[in-house]
Amino acid sequence: MNRRLSTLCLLVIPVGYAAFLAWQEWGFRTSLASPLPFTATVPTPPSRAPLDTTAVATVLGLATETTMMPSAEPLTLHASFVLDTGLSRALLADAQGSRVYQVGDQLPGGSVLRRVEVNQAVLWNKGREEVLTLQTSAERFLRQLDSSPNPQTPASSTRFLRPLSGQSE
Known part of the structure; x- marks a missing residue:
């Protein structure tokens, strides 16, 4: 008897689970076939005025024709x-x-x-x-020097050109 009961339980559990899954599938398919309870309406966006091209050019840093x-x-x-x-x-x-x-x-x-x-x-x-x-001043920051026709050569000292009379190191 114990063996029959365990065999019966082994058969009843899978059959019961299969019946449950079939019932779930039937409910899902009937919900797909029925029409939706509401219809979605998409609101139309308001018409927009055209963009001001000078404002767009100014924001983007582009040059306009005006000074x-x-x-x-x-x-x-x-x-x-x-x-x-x-x-x-x-x-x-x-x-x-x-x-x-x-x-x-x-x-x-x-x-x-x-x-x-x-x-x-x-x-x-x-x-x-x-x-x-830019504000420019009337006077120049760097001034040009006057070039004279006879440039003066600096007097060179011959002190460093004479040979030493002492011992060399």
Whole structure:
């Protein structure tokens, strides 16, 4: 009897599990055949106005056809240091003194140093580009020497050209 019970259990467990799996498969297939309870509606995006090409060009740093306005900042460009690596600097002076600024630095008046070129610095102030031009002084820093027609030769001393009369070392 014990043997029959164990054989019956060995048969009932796999058959019961197979019936459970068949019931699960039947439920899954009937859920696939039934229509979805709701329909998804895709909202249409609002129509966009075309982009302002001058604003895009300004943001990307491209040159526009218009000339830049001179800066209203109380700053003076004394020198510009333009490097190939892109980290250009400008020597700007205001009422407190002179200071070297790097591209991207905030200036005392609230504007930002955007570009440094050889003879000008471009600032970004209140949504537009402004330019500071290099201030050149009337007098030259390096002066050219006058060349005279008869250059004077310095008198050479013959003291070092005479042979020594003593013993040589």
